[in-house]
Amino acid sequence: MLGLRLALGDVGAGWSGLRQIAELGPDIAKVDRSLVTDVDGDPLKGALLELLVAFTGRLGGLLLVEGVERYEEVDLSARLGVPLAQGYVLGRPTLRPYEPDEDLLTRVKFRAGTQRPPAGS
Secondary structure, eight states: OOSOOOEEEEETBTTBSHHHHHHHOOSEEEEOHHHHTTGGGOHHHHHHHHHHHHHHHHTTOEEEEOOOOSHHHHHHHHHTTOOEEOSTTTOOOOSSOOOOOHHHHHHHHHHTTSSOOOTTO
16 A cells, blocks of 8 residues: 555546546545535436435545535535535635634534534524
8 A cells, every 4th residue: 555545536527427436446536516516406416416425435435525615515515425525615725724613613513414503503
């Protein structure tokens, strides 16, 4: 083992699809933003995301959704079992390591159904 991990980007757009996930068996499959934007209001996108979670997990990989800009997208992704996310709603790009505040972590965990509601909500 060399300590390397393979990530496949832009899943769901262009050439990165189910076949590439199956053939490459990436450690992380990063879902293209086009499938994440407004996923909470589009049943087809939701079904595709659910399929990708199951398929990637079955092959031993993790799914990451990119371009998450609204809490509703976080909500649905978390409920579907997506373990990784990136986007402005979670934190802006930075050159330094980012430590999310406890309030944000509590909200995300609550939305995923793994924690009680945050105080004051």
